[in-house]
Amino acid sequence: MESRPRANDEAGDRIPDTMKAIRIHGHGDSSMLLYEEAPVPAILPDEVLVKVHSAGVNPVDWKIRAGFGSYRGAYSFPLIPGWDLAGSIVSAGTMVKTFKPGDIVFARPEPIGNGAYAEFAAVRGFEVAYAPSKISQEEAAGIPLASQTAWMAIFEKGNLQQGQRILIHGASGGVGIFAVQFAKLANAYVIATTSAKNVELVKSLGADEVIDYTSQDFSGILSGVDLVFDPVGGDTQSRSWQVIRKGGMLVSSVGTDAIAAEKYGVRTESFRLVSNGSRLQEIGALVNAGLVRVIIAKEFPLAEAKAAHDLIETGHVTGKIILRVQ
Numbered sequence: 671m672e673s674r675p676r677a678n679d680e681a682g683d684r685i686p687d688t689m690k691a692i693r694i695h696g697h698g699d700s701s702m703l704l705y706e707e708a709p710v711p712a713i714l715p716d717e718v719l720v721k722v723h724s725a726g727v728n729p730v731d732w733k734i735r736a737g738f739g740s741y742r743g744a745y746s747f748p749l750i751p752g753w754d755l756a757g758s759i760v761s762a763g764t765m766v767k768t769f770k771p772g773d774i775v776f777a778r779p780e781p782i783g784n785g786a787y788a789e790f791a792a793v794r795g796f797e798v799a800y801a802p803s804k805i806s807q808e809e810a811a812g813i814p815l816a817s818q819t820a821w822m823a824i825f826e827k828g829n830l831q832q833g834q835r836i837l838i839h840g841a842s843g844g845v846g847i848f849a850v851q852f853a854k855l856a857n858a859y860v861i862a863t864t865s866a867k868n869v870e871l872v873k874s875l876g877a878d879e880v881i882d883y884t885s886q887d888f889s890g891i892l893s894g895v896d897l898v899f900d901p902v903g904g905d906t907q908s909r910s911w912q913v914i915r916k917g918g919m920l921v922s923s924v925g926t927d928a929i930a931a932e933k934y935g936v937r938t939e940s941f942r943l944v945s946n947g948s949r950l951q952e953i954g955a956l957v958n959a960g961l962v963r964v965i966i967a968k969e970f971p972l973a974e975a976k977a978a979h980d981l982i983e984t985g986h987v988t989g990k991i992i993l994r995v996q
Contacts (some may be wrong), residue, residue, distance in 0.1 A: 687710055693750050693787075710956045713792045723995060724969075725993075726812045730815075734984055775801065776810040778815045778945040799995075816990065821953060822941060823849065823941065831857070832857040833858065834896040835896050837863070837913065863881045864881075869882055893913055978993055
């Protein structure tokens with residue numbers, strides 16, 4: 671196999687020209703995920719090349735693969751999915767001054783091109799943070815997208831304050847698990863919805879009140895909530911407006927109903943994650959301090975990405991799914 675010199679690597683180590691990767695050559699079901707040889711990405715001056723140890727699997731991965739909504743036609747093929755990773759830097763562009771080869775990092779690259787279901791991935795320097803040193807790289811790979819989504823929703827969009835009452839839907843999912851922990855760290859009163867099998871888990875994360883949505887209708891027992899974080903949408907959101915106090919807020923990562931918000935006198939904001947390394951570094955510090963934990967649902971080897979997608983598409987996963995690359 672031919673190889674090329676590694677950029678910015680004083681040791682003169684070499685990187686192969688090709689790598690093992692999961693690629694899709696068009697939109698479709700999980701059978702489109704092919705384990706094959708692909709070129710190792712070349713990096714731009716503001717990027718680092720990461721040797722991927724583990725990649726997180728998120729709902730956006732299968733939606734892009736399937737061509738869901740606006741994702742259809744938005745990508746060129748072949749495409750490497752997966753935009754959650756942990757690994758080690760093997761080379762750095764000339765504009766990257768913070769990181770160097772050998773650094774163990776984690777990141778959520780913007781899903782605008784090839785991702786992390788591969789042995790190597792190119793990541794913009796500002797998206798990268800040092801991985802928490804007190805957890806495994808498998809766990810670290812499950813942090814970037816989910817944790818930053820929860821952080822943005824609660825603090826940057828929802829402006830959660832100490833003592834406020836927050837309702838978090840989907841509390842045992844990848845995003846919800848972080849949302850519960852962050853809200854509790856902010857000294858809010860945390861109400862969470864989940865299914866019966868996950869009630870004890872969500873309580874262990876710090877929720878003050880847990881509602882089993884399979885046996886109770888939260889909209890019939892709650893009122894005066896200051897903030898709702900809804901990563902679920904649909905009927906769950908439709909029933910959420912009435913539990914929020916006048917002037918309260920609903921924040922969602924899956925879209926909101928402005929007409930309903932006006933009807934109930936509630937502020938609302940829908941957002942899309944914009945990742946950055948400084949936010950991720952702050953979250954990593956909380957993980958290292960033992961204040962936030964990562965829940966892994968299941969790990970798969972890279973070659974079994976199809977099974978990972980089949981599982982996440984069920985919509986009933988407790989915690990994070992991880993692809994082990996190295």
